[in-house]
Amino acid sequence: MNTFPQASPAPRPVHKHRTAALALLSLLQFLIAIDVTVVNVALPSIGAQFGADAAALSWVVTGYTLVGGGLLLLGGRLTDLLGRRRMFLLGAALFAAASLVAGLAPSLEALVAARFAQGAGEALASPAALSLIALLYPGPEERAKALGVWGTISAGGLVVGVLLSGVLTQLLHWRWIFGINVPLAAAVLLLTPVLVRPDSRRTRTGRLDLPGAALLTAGPLAVVYGVLERDVPAVVVGVALLGAFVAVEARAKSPLVPLSFFAHRTRAVANGATVLLSAALSATFYLLTLYLQQAMRLEPLQAGLAYLPFCAALLAAISQVSRLIGTLGTRRTALLGLALTGAGLAWLARLPEHGSYAADVLPGMIGVAAGMGIGLVALQNAALQGVTEHDAGTAAGVQRSVDQLGGSLGLAVLVGLAAGGAAQVSGFRAAFAWALLGVVIAGAGMWALAREREVRTG
Template sequence: MNALPTAAARPLADRRGLALALLSLLQFLIALDVTVVHVALPSIGAQFDAPTSSLSWVVTGYTLVGGGLLLLGGRVTDLLGRRRMFLLGAALFAAASLAAGLAPDLPTLVGARFAQGAGEALASPAAMSLIALLFPEPAERAKALGVWGAISAGGLVAGVLLSGVLTELLHWRWIFGINVPLAIAVLLITPRLLPADGPRTRTERLDLPGALLLTAGPLSLVYGVVEKAPAAVAAGALLLAGFVLVEARTRHPLVPLAFFTHRVRAVANAVTVLLSAALSTAFFLLTLYMQNVIGLGPLQAGLAFLPFCAALFLAIAVTPRLITALGLKYASLVGLVCTAAGLAWLARLPDGGAYAADVLPGMLGVAAGMGVGLLALQNAALHGVTEDDAGTASGVQRSVDQLGGALGLAVLVGTAVKGTGGAAATGADGFRTAFLYALVGIAAAALALLVAAPNQRQDEASQPVS
């Protein structure tokens, strides 16, 4: 059997397409694991005799650790090499997935989920910055990020479908086991498609205290919200304030505060927090509403997201053209308006609703907003990146995306559960309230975008990196 051609033997254009597919595959698995546990949670709880409050960490622990460490991952990527960190992150993600699938108890499973998040924190910013450098021209970068975003978003939806299928037909452990062979394939093929990193020319120290504070702060906040512990909420706020102080005083900050003086990036990341909070909440609550209120089974609820997936992919496909025609600011605003329309529809959900009339229209609006809004903001967050800060910019964007989603999920889902009297309740008062609060957040994001953001045309949307 002939060996696969090495990276040096392939034409650059061929390698870039294959490399994009490989980078997107791992991101698909990373996104998949955000949602793949939802339908399986009752089975996990039954096996480990765990209460709902403990099970929630199987979901939030992954995104909080991943989001909290993404800035460190971005910085490590810039300092130690993009391919090197992508491979290390993929290896950690594969090992942690295997540990989760074999976990003998809930603490081990939660620990494995934390480790999965750490693997993501290395792999995602490395992949995103590799894409930015492989596709330096603005138009081709927008298309490449569109492919990456579409596959990543597909992982979120596929997670719900696979969770029901694998849990019902096989066992919940297989929701983690499917990651292992695919991640191993990524590890084996990547060295043949991406050139090795150059020699290390920078020896800056890593800001480990900053990374610890940025991870512990959101964890404490979410714990305080979920467990209704004001002291934990206060501690989380203090830890995040400490993060700002550390970043301002350390010689080698995790992310230099001057990074946020770039107005396009700063506004894009701030708006992403609010949009991600609304999208994560809507995704989770729609799953809950369809099962607990409408009465769909797990597999039916997963299949009900197929129109969502189709609308999302269509929105992502047209977003590069919207960016070209409208610029980043107004393309992002289109995404926010679509999201707001979907949330407004969902904020009127009846107690005994129907999928086609009450859920589907709002679901499609949210899907369109997710596709257009996040992709346009992602391009804005990478505006003007260079070889020195591509990984940092990618890490910041992914971090605010995940932390915004996790914190929004904790606050707004807590509102929904409180309003309905529990996760198994059949009323929709709490759902309506949560969607209304999410709508208020989107309105604030749109106002911030209109007032504070300059509009970048497509030819200015990204600067070629050297």
């Protein structure tokens, strides 16, 4: 996949509306990011309405990220072949329609299906938006600034999603967490033809790796279903489908991910560490939300406000990452992020049955937030190390996919472990302990990379 523009014989003139176009493209990404976290505080209310337990509710979270992550690489390929503006509009329309269906869903099954469709909309729109930004800002420095704006707005969406969930759930109804997307996405659809140039009429040729995309989506879905339902055959089928994905990619003429891409050790380890860190972060959001509302008896609005320190720590950490990388290097900065996350998880692994927010929740929450802000950005940089114009799009797509799929698979496994506890909070403690083990393994991999580099340069 290559979401960056191909070289052209003559430079394109500067788009007179490109600042407005950047804001528009970022707005949809903001909505997409919001929907990753906006459901968390609303989950107990959704569960109460539909009579769903924690395992069933986790599909409301994982359904979105599983389908989005599984189809993201295919979305990038479709963008290259069929046109950037066209695929952006199609993805935005699908996301808007799915949001409307989610807000009106009469059952949990209908809600989960709508979340699947939202994920498919994201998989089409996000790669197209990145490519459009690259066309609008062709210079390396101005493109870096534009992508920085896009990334910052996306991170802001994750933060706003947590707060918005509590406000809308308590003051209006949980259905509004999806309904609010509809008018904003409609505005994107109306303004895109005005602010974004039409796609080039140049014919694009190439193959679509549809079997690979189907296997990469169906495999994780089967694994998650098997884990949550304690269905061993389903897990086996899911693992077999993922194995088939590797076999298909090895033989495909135009694979979604050339297996040679993972021959670069730093990229491979960084992507593996991202899976484990994302798993821990997704589980923390999910389980802490349930703990705040079910064990500590907070109202949805109170639970949303309880995440304010988390949001502040996350944004503060993100603001310091570039400085830390300049001082410590990418690998050691990633290690710092993993260490902070591990410290936070270790604190949360001792949650009492009826704890205090200030003493039992807040310290762990701050550690995880700081580790998330530093660790994920540093790992993203490591996963893009050594890329060229030829494989930059593939590297970015792989990193986004492992982030989302790792979070979904990890959440399913850890929620399954939590559900297996003798009591609810003891199950939470076990899940946080397993998440900590995953982060320690990720840290060991990055530490080995850092030591290897020191030996080579020393």
